[in-house]
Structures are given as C-alpha cells and as structure tokens.
Amino acid sequence: MARPKNQNARREQLVKSAKQAIVERGLNGLRAIDVAAYSELGAGSVAYYYPDLGDLVRDVHEDAVSRFYWNRRQQGAESEDPRARLGRIIRSGIPQSREDIDFQVLNELHTHAYRDTFHALLMAELYRLEVSLYVDVLSDGVEAGEFTMALPVETAASNLVAMEDAYGLHLMGGTPLDGEDIYRMIAANAGIMTGCRLGDG
Incomplete structure (x- = not known):
C-alpha cells in the first residue's frame, strides 16, 4: 500500500x-x-x-481554480501602485496563447458547469474571487486619490471580469486576437472607468 x-x-x-x-x-x-x-x-x-473518474475531474477543476486565482493575486501584489496593480491583474486574467493549459481546462470545465452543480459552484466561486481582486485594487486606488470612478467599484470590477472572460474565450476559440490586443482593449475601458490611464501594465 x-x-x-x-x-x-x-x-x-x-x-x-x-x-x-x-x-x-x-x-x-x-x-x-x-x-x-x-x-x-x-x-x-x-x-x-x-x-470514480468524476472525482479526478473535480480535483482538476479545484486545482485549476486555485492556481489561476492565486497566480493573479500574486501578480497584483508585486506592486503597491494602484495603477500598476490594476494593469498586472488585467494582464494576469488574459491567456497569452491558445496553448495556456489552465485557460484551456477552465474553458472546457466552464461548459461542463451547465450540467453539473459541483462545477457550477466552482465557477461561481472563481468569478467571486476574481471580482474581489478588482474591488480591492479599485478601492485602494480611490482611497489613494489615483482613481475617480465613473461607475460603482463593484460594477466596474464585474465588468472587467466579464470583459477578460469574453475576450479570452474568443482568443481560445481562434479569433485573431492576441494577449496584447486584449490587454489594450480592457485597459482602455479600465481607464474610462477609473479616470486614469493605465499604460502598458
């Protein structure tokens, strides 16, 4: 044994x-x-x-969610400047290529969540965690006087997660976009929401 x-x-x-x-x-x-x-x-x-192979798939999903979230949290913690942090968090939520295995697995499991409560709950938790990353950095930027929000912080945070998910899905699906294209588009929207140009991140 x-x-x-x-x-x-x-x-x-x-x-x-x-x-x-x-x-x-x-x-x-x-x-x-x-x-x-x-x-x-x-x-x-x-x-x-x-x-039960379903237990292995569940462990795969938990591992992918944990790795994705904690990598993003670490990326955001590498700078104290709210603008730089926001740029890093945006970039960490974008697949840099279609070969990114964790993005591939999460996309596959996302479709599976429609039929399985366990996977649906994990995807909902990942969404909540991702929104919380943005809420934290946007709130810190407002407190530091760096950001002047055009939307409530929670609304802006949810919109940023939705944009990165949508653009990432298109990239993984073969749309002729790359990570830099997506970053520029999301950063431009973030700049409008915060009244602050982010730059290259």
Whole structure:
C-alpha cells in the first residue's frame, strides 16, 4: 500500500495528466486510459486512486481554480501602485496563447458547469474571487486619490471580469486576437472607468 505522501504525489501527478487529457480529448467520454497516456502510471493505477473518474475531474477543476486565482493575486501584489496593480491583474486574467493549459481546462470545465452543480459552484466561486481582486485594487486606488470612478467599484470590477472572460474565450476559440490586443482593449475601458490611464501594465 502506498504511503500517504506518495499517494498525494501520485494524485497530483494524475491531476496534471488529466489536465493534458482534457485539453486533448475533452471531457466527454474521458477514460482512465486517456489520463494514463499522459502519466507514468497505468490505467489500473488511475482507477486505484480515482475509482470514480468524476472525482479526478473535480480535483482538476479545484486545482485549476486555485492556481489561476492565486497566480493573479500574486501578480497584483508585486506592486503597491494602484495603477500598476490594476494593469498586472488585467494582464494576469488574459491567456497569452491558445496553448495556456489552465485557460484551456477552465474553458472546457466552464461548459461542463451547465450540467453539473459541483462545477457550477466552482465557477461561481472563481468569478467571486476574481471580482474581489478588482474591488480591492479599485478601492485602494480611490482611497489613494489615483482613481475617480465613473461607475460603482463593484460594477466596474464585474465588468472587467466579464470583459477578460469574453475576450479570452474568443482568443481560445481562434479569433485573431492576441494577449496584447486584449490587454489594450480592457485597459482602455479600465481607464474610462477609473479616470486614469493605465499604460502598458
């Protein structure tokens, strides 16, 4: 029997492998053998650690949400200037290419959330967390006298999340945009909302 530490490491490995499998094959009809193809472990080991493959997909979703949110929070914390922080947070919510695996997985799971309460709750929580990132930096900018809001802070924060989600979806879907195009468009809107030009971020 594997030790608990080894079990955790194996589960982390399988979560990473499952991400690759989901990106390449999608969620529909995902099998243990598909996950094993991206892992050093066999299909039997996948079934041992995850008898119900749905539990693995749930762990993948939780991992993707956690990594995405905490990366964004860290990016925003790297500067004390509200304008620079806002620029960094915007940029951290934009896929830089269609190969960004966490964006790919989150997009795939977003569509799955329509039919599954667990995934719907995770997507709702991610939205809440992302809005909170913007609320914090916008509030700090107002307090510092840097931002003059054209909209209530909560409304502006929600709009920024909606814009990055929509533009990101188009980029991942093949629309001829890149991360810099999207950043400039969202930053321009953020500038109107805050009365403050953000620059390159």
